[in-house]
Amino acid sequence: QVQLVESGGGLVQPGESLRLSCKASGLSWGTYGVGWFRQVPGKAREGVACAHPTDGSTLYKNSVKGRFTVSRDFGENTAYLQMSDLRVEDAAVYYCAAGFPTICLLPAEYDFWGQGTQVTVSS
Numbered sequence: 001q002v003q004l005v006e007s008g009g010g011l012v013q014p015g016e017s018l019r020l021s022c023k024a025s026g027l028s029w030g031t032y033g034v035g036w037f038r039q040v041p042g043k044a045r046e047g048v049a050c051a052h053p054t055d056g057s058t059l060y061k062n063s064v065k066g067r068f069t070v071s072r073d074f075g076e077n078t079a080y081l082q083m084s085d086l087r088v089e090d091a092a093v094y095y096c097a098a099g100f101p102t103i104c105l106l107p108a109e110y111d112f113w114g115q116g117t118q119v120t121v122s123s
Contacts, residue, residue, distance in 0.1 A: 002026035002112045004096055009117030012086055016121075022079040022096030022114055029072040033101050034079040035110055036070060038092035038119075045095070047105025049081060059104045064090070083119070091121045 008020040022034065033053035039045040048061045049070040058070050069082040079096055093116040101109030 002098070004098060004112055004114035006094070006096055006114040006117040009094060009119045011120040011122065013123050014087055014121055016086055017082070017084045018086065018119060020081040020083070020094055020096070020117060020119075022081075024077050024079070024098065027098055027112065028074070029077055029079055029098075030074045032098040033104065034070065034072060035097040035099070035101065035104065035107070036068075036079075036081045037095045037097060037107055038090075039095070039116075040092045045107050047107065048094075050101065050104035051079075052104055053100050061105065086119075086121045088121050088123075091119055093118050 003025045005023045035050040036048050037045045038048055048064050049068050051058050051070050067085045072079045095116045096114040097110035098112040099110035103109055
């Protein structure tokens with residue numbers, strides 16, 4: 001049984017950092033690609049960062065480039081999203097997902113999802 005357990009969300013001020021974690025069981029991050037997505041009420045879920053399963057290449061939403069970094073610890077079987085210089089507009093529920101995406105930032109390409117973790121950015 002596959003399970004993705006997220007942690008690390010919280011309340012921060014603009015300019016601060018957070019690191020989200022996504023611990024996997026029932027699958028290996030050494031095999032699956034990872035995607036990080038976010039969603040605010042009334043809007044569609046959007047991809048913010050991902051790492052391809054084959055070569056580990058990464059892709060980012062334009063507005064987070066240079067501020068967010070996706071990574072995987074294969075020994076811990078945990079994926080991470082390091083978020084720096086957070087902005088008010090980054091506030092959302094963040095989800096990790098596992099799959100074999102062709103289009104890395106597209107939610108429909110993923111098979112398994114975490115439960116989501118809330119990120120709030122406010123002064």
